Amino acid sequence: MTAVATVTGAAVSTATGPSPAPSPLALPLPLAAAAESGATETGPNLALALVLGALFAVGTYLVLRRDVVRVVWGVSIISQSANVYLVTMGGITPAADAPVGNSVAGATDPLVQALVLTAIVIGFGTTALALVLTYRVYEEHGTIDTREIADFDPETGGGADGSGTGTGAQTDGGTGGERA
């Protein structure tokens, strides 16, 4: 009970801390937010917003590729950019005080970092699964070209050029081969 009371007390004492800090970055559009906050806050926000935009762009580009491995990279990059976004949301500038424990001036919000840590661990698991799945797809279809995988017909047990022997990747010679 005392622990809780301390926490509450500490939090109350930082009443002015966390509330105004996040609002400049409240918009989900990083660039708009950065442009808006540029007047009041310093440079890192704009830089982070640009980095975030670039990361999401790269991730989206990769997800739209035909090569499954690149799709997995894209998904992975997008998940990681979500983490970067979370850290940005918590504020990397030492404006906000920690709402838990002893209030240290200049500390950032630790909750966001706990969230990101959780998300990173989940990300490890899902990326590993996605890579194993990619390998399994290659074993089953003989290709990692999404269009050829989509052509697979369960009725005949194969795509336009058969399945299971790697012929798909070789005959096409396209995205599947490029990965190596």
Place this chain on the structure above:
Amino acid sequence: VTETVVAAPLLVALVSAIATLLAGSNGRLQRVVSLLGSLAYAGAVAVLFSRVVLPLGSAPTTLVYQVSNWSAPFGITLVADGLSAFMLGLSALVSVPALAFAVLYVDSYGQRLSFHPLYHFMLVGVTGAFLTGDVFNLFVWFEVMLMSSYVLVLFYSGPEHTRAALNYVVLNLLGSAAMLLAIGGIYATTGTLNMADLARRLAEPAAYDVALAPVLGLSAVLFAVFALKAGIVPFQFWVPAAYRAAPTPVTAVLAGVVKKVGVYAVVRLYFTVFAAASLPELSLPGLAPVADGASFLAFFGPVMFVMAAASVLFGGFAAVGGTDLDEVLAYSSVGQIGFVVLPLAVAATVPEVRALGVAAALVYAFNHGLAKSLLFLASGTVEAAVGTTRLADLGGLAPRAPLLAGAFLAGALALVGIPPLSGFFGKLLVFDAAARAAALDATGAVAALGVVLAGAVLTVAYYTRAWNAVFWGEPSERVEAALPARWTRPRRTGAEGAVADGRGEAGVAVDPDPTGSGRTLRELTLAGELTVVVALAVAVVAFGVGFEGLLAAAEAAATAALDTESYVRAVAPAEVLGE
């Protein structure tokens, strides 16, 4: 007050998952542990349900468990109110028979490899999602549930399964990233992740310095994620392939319970939490200006309506054109989830019928959960007995397997909405909500009625077609080969009964067991599967006959979902920003 009983279903499911993992070296022991764990889960849910909802008709209580006794906005809060208890009840009712079916249906190698731990971890995720009172924690439980379901969709690892799983995994990983973005944004905007604290802050945005416009946008992103989990149009791409790829009992749980987690999240977050916020003044192109004091629901109502109507029509038409029993059922799931979301849309748009609309959605979700798992398990039994679920290869099963046909008919009629099955009342309530909204001259209520009617006609059409193709008419070649004689009641087709009655021939064609004792073993397995299906059919009928209890529970759940104040009071988040 911290109530430990809230965490009970979660802990039981977790212990079962770990115990089945540890018992992996002994297949029989693992199966027993898994079944016992599932029964214990149902028991824990029953205890929690009785504490929260019973006696029926009285106001439901809200039980709160603060993990590690950290007070609300700092620690993780588990909340069991009428809504959570209702959804947990559905989860227990579907997961126990589905597991019993799986023990018989999934090959023993697959069961030993990974099936049971994955199944229970999926239940852990579902239970956590129903119980949590924290938005980020909801994300974590979603991930627990999804991770298990990824592997279960991939379970057979054939060409079709890898393709379906690839689709499913990539879409849901993108959905998870979007969910993380929205949650991070909500934290940055409101300064809290606790649902009760969130509701309180959104109710008084000025006092807590919360900007409502970004919260509206972020909640819209979150809505897209929940729609993806629930498989509502336009996020339904993964549904048919994934449902057909997963082992049938898993599909029953995916369609019966996991889908409903998305619906639950919509009800909990939008009707309990975001409903507290009033719409900021926005001028969105194509939208009429919203009346003063309208909540976020006024924005989400039309969105839900369009998505629900599209689901009902798309799912209905696609199911009518299905060539495979599983495909018909999978597209039917897309259509039926539209029937669940449609009353929610009505409830969101028209405050006068809000409680009725939410109750209608919950009753429909419950009925669909039971009836659709029954149908998927029946389809699994057809597959096990005949070896195919292609409509063109089937026919004339009704005279050969009358009990199976009867159970399938009960499930199909429940979804069509024939009294006295539970589905009749579900559909009646959906109609009632739409009709009352129409009586109040609400915009779009007549369109809602039209969609419900068209959807009902489509449901009749595709189930009639499936019934005719699978059970009616002359036995097809495959059916003739697999079931040359009438396959009678499961209790009498025990090992001796089958042989003595000369009915041992039934079901010889498929998957002969190399051990030689296969015939009787297979007979017993099929009989067991049929027993599970019939038990579910009895449940569908029982919930229709004893509908008053179900309705009272659903109304208690709707009351709990709409009563933001008592939710906040029960969780009692500490004031972080004292004035």
